[in-house]
Amino acid sequence: MTDSRSLAEPVRAELDADGLLVSADPPLMRLHRQSGGVDGGPLAVPQLADLCRLSKRLGMNLSRSVTAANEDSIVSMWVETQIGRDKNYGRLAIAITEWRESEAPVVDADSVQRQRDFDRLNGRGSIRTDASLRIMSIFLPGEPGIAADTVGRLFWDSFELLGRTTSSSMSELIAERQPIRSQKVRHVAGSRATYMITGQPLIDGSGLYSGYQFTLEREVAAVSDPASIPSSSTSSSPAKTGSGLIGDSLFGSQLGPALRQPLDKIIANAETISNQLVGPLRGNYSDYANDIAAAGRHLLSLVDDLSDLEAIERSNFSVASDDIDLVDLAHRTAGLLAVKSADHQIRIDLPSEDKTAPAKGEFRRVLQILVNLVGNAIRYSPDGSVIKIQVKAESDEVAITVSDQGDGIAIEDQSKIFEKFERLGRSGDGGSGLGLFISRRLAEAMDGSLSVESSPGKGTAFTLKLPARDA
Numbered sequence: 001m002t003d004s005r006s007l008a009e010p011v012r013a014e015l016d017a018d019g020l021l022v023s024a025d026p027p028l029m030r031l032h033r034q035s036g037g038v039d040g041g042p043l044a045v046p047q048l049a050d051l052c053r054l055s056k057r058l059g060m061n062l063s064r065s066v067t068a069a070n071e072d073s074i075v076s077m078w079v080e081t082q083i084g085r086d087k088n089y090g091r092l093a094i095a096i097t098e099w100r101e102s103e104a105p106v107v108d109a110d111s112v113q114r115q116r117d118f119d120r121l122n123g124r125g126s127i128r129t130d131a132s133l134r135i136m137s138i139f140l141p142g143e144p145g146i147a148a149d150t151v152g153r154l155f156w157d158s159f160e161l162l163g164r165t166t167s168s169s170m171s172e173l174i175a176e177r178q179p180i181r182s183q184k185v186r187h188v189a190g191s192r193a194t195y196m197i198t199g200q201p202l203i204d205g206s207g208l209y210s211g212y213q214f215t216l217e218r219e220v221a222a223v224s225d226p227a228s229i230p231s232s233s234t235s236s237s238p239a240k241t242g243s244g245l246i247g248d249s250l251f252g253s254q255l256g257p258a259l260r261q262p263l264d265k266i267i268a269n270a271e272t273i274s275n276q277l278v279g280p281l282r283g284n285y286s287d288y289a290n291d292i293a294a295a296g297r298h299l300l301s302l303v304d305d306l307s308d309l310e311a312i313e314r315s316n317f318s319v320a321s322d323d324i325d326l327v328d329l330a331h332r333t334a335g336l337l338a339v340k341s342a343d344h345q346i347r348i349d350l351p352s353e354d355k356t357a358p359a360k361g362e363f364r365r366v367l368q369i370l371v372n373l374v375g376n377a378i379r380y381s382p383d384g385s386v387i388k389i390q391v392k393a394e395s396d397e398v399a400i401t402v403s404d405q406g407d408g409i410a411i412e413d414q415s416k417i418f419e420k421f422e423r424l425g426r427s428g429d430g431g432s433g434l435g436l437f438i439s440r441r442l443a444e445a446m447d448g449s450l451s452v453e454s455s456p457g458k459g460t461a462f463t464l465k466l467p468a469r470d471a
Contacts, residue, residue: 010080010095015043015052017090019130020152027099031068031075036128036137041152044136046128046202048079050210052092053131055081076100117332121367125195125216128202129155131209133174140187140195140216141364149189155212159185162194177201177209185216193218259303267296308368309420309434312441319362319445323469326357326366326400330389333370341378341387348374349388357391358469359398361446366466369442369450370400372435373462377404380460397448398468403461409454417452439464 013024021043024032028045037044043052047068055062063080078098084091118124125140133155140146150158161170162184173180180199187193195216202210270293273285311317334341334348341348351357359366377387385405392399409417418440421433436450443450447467454460 010097011077011099012096013043013094015092015094019043019049019052019132019134022091028094028096035068036147036151038147038151042130042134042136046210048077048094049130049136051079052081052094053210055083056092059083074102076102117336117367121336121364121371125218127155127212127214127216129211129214131211133212136211140193141218143187143193146187158188159197160188161185174201174212180212180214259299263296263300263303267293267300270296306434308438312438312445317445319365319442321360321446322363324359324361324363324366324466326359326391326398326466327351327353327355329363329366329370330391330400332367333374334389336367336371337374337378340375344378344381344383346378346381346383347386349386351389351391355391357393357398357400359466360469361448361466365442365446366464369439369464370402372439373402373464376435377402377406377460380404380406382406393468394465396468397465399463399465401461401463403459405459408456408458409452409460410456414452414454418450 011025011028013028014022016022019042020040021032021037022040029039032044033039035044035046043049045068047066051062051064051066061080061082063078066077066079068075068077076098077096077100080095080097082093082095084093126138127135128137129135135150135153135155135158138147138150170180170183179201180197183197185195185197187195195218197214197216199212199214202213270289273289330350331353334350337348374387374389381387381404387405388401388403390401390403392401418436420437440450443464443466449465451463451465452460453463
C-alpha cells in the first residue's frame with residue numbers, strides 16, 4: 001500500500017553551520033529520531049544528510065528526489081535545499097514538497113532484534129559518523145545513556161587512541177578514506193572503557209564520502225601483576241600449562257582480539273560461498289564451505305570461552321549491577337537460539353511476555369549464562385522434544401530454570417559438570433567444557449547461584465538464582 005501526498009505546506013527543517021538540526025517539522029523530526037538522531041544533533045537520515053552536505057560542498061541550492069526509511073515504510077521525498085545568506089550564512093534550509101510512503105519490504109523484526117542481542121552478548125557496539133567525523137548515532141553495551149552525551153560531538157572529543165597507534169595515523173587513514181583495523185580506543189567519559197575498533201568509510205549514492213561506520217568490541221582490562229591471581233586459578237590445567245597465556249593476560253588483551261578478526265573473516269567468507277552469493281558452485285563445494293564456517297564458529301566460541309576464563313579468574317574481576325528482567329531475557333535467549341532449536345524441531349516453552357521478573361545482574365552476563373544453558377539443552381535433547389524456561393520469584397531472589405527432556409546426568413557426575421574442561425567424555429559434542437564453569441562463576445559474581453537437578457532418563461534442570469530488584 002502506498003500513501004502519496006503532494007503537501008499543501010512543505011515539511012521544513014533547518015541545519016546550522018555545523019550540520020546540527022536546529023528545527024524540523026513533526027514528520028521529519030519523527031524520521032530523524034527513528035534513524036537514531038537526537039534533538040539538536042546531526043541530521044540522522046543518511047540519504048537526506050548526504051544531500052545537505054553535497055549542497056554545502058557545491059555552494060548550490062539543490063532539488064532532487066531522496067528515498068529513506070522509517071520503522072515500517074519506505075519514504076520517497078522531493079527535497080529542496082537553500083543555502084543561507086547574509087545573517088543566516090552557513091545555515092541550510094530544507095523544504096520537502098512531496099512525501100510518499102510505501103510499505104517497506106517485509107523485514108524480520110525478530111532477526112533484527114537477534115542481531116542486536118548478539119552484539120550485546122558479544123560486547124560489541126557501533127558508531128556512525130558524518131563526513132566530518134561527527135557522531136550521528138552510537139550504541140555501546142552497558143552504557144544506555146551514552147547517546148544523549150555523545151551524539152553531535154566529534155569522534156575525537158569522545159574517544160582517545162591507546163597503544164602504539166597515534167591519533168594522527170588514524171586521522172591519516174580517515175583522510176585517505178581507508179578502512180580502520182583493530183585500533184584500541186578509550187571512551188573519555190562515563191565508564192572510560194577500552195574497545196578494539198574497526199571501521200569502514202561510507203560512500204553515498206553520488207559516490208561521495210559521507211562518513212564512517214565503526215564497530216567496537218569491549219576489552220577486558222589486563223592484569224598487570226600475574227601474582228595477584230588467586231592460587232586456585234594457577235593450578236595446572238590445559239589453559240595454564242606450557243605457554244602461560246592465561247596467567248599473564250596475554251590471551252584476552254592481545255591474542256583474543258588478534259584471533260577474532262581473521263576468524264570473523266573466515267566465517268563471513270565461508271557463509272558467502274555457501275550461500276552462493278558470488279555465483280553457483282560445483283559439486284559439494286557449498287557443503288565444504290558450511291564445514292569451514294562451522295569450524296570457524298567453533299574456534300571463535302573457544303576464543304570467547306578462554307577470554308572469559310581469563311577474566312573471571314582475576315582477583316579484581318567484577319560485574320555490573322543492571323536492572324534486568326528475567327522474563328525478557330528468557331525471550332531474548334530463545335530468539336538468539338531460534339534457528340538452532342528449529343534445526344532439531346525443538347520447541348522452547350517460554351513464560352508469558354505479560355509477566356515480569358525484575359532482578360539485579362549484568363545484562364550481558366545473564367544473557368551469556370542463559371544462552372549457554374539453553375544451548376546445552378538443545379545439544380543434549382532428542383529432536384522433537386520441548387525445553388521449558390520457567391521464572392519464579394522467591395522472597396529476595398528470582399529464579400529462572402531451564403529444563404530439558406534429555407538423557408539426564410548421573411548424581412555422581414553433577415558436581416563434575418561445573419569443573420573446567422569437563423565434558424563427561426563427550427569429546428565430539430562441539431563444546432569446550434568451559435561453559436558451565438564460567439556460568440557458575442558469573443552467577444556467583446552477581447551474588448547469585450547456578451545449580452542442577454537431574455537423574456538418568458528424566459532430563460536435566462538448571463536453575464539460575466539472582467537477587468530480586470528492589471521495588
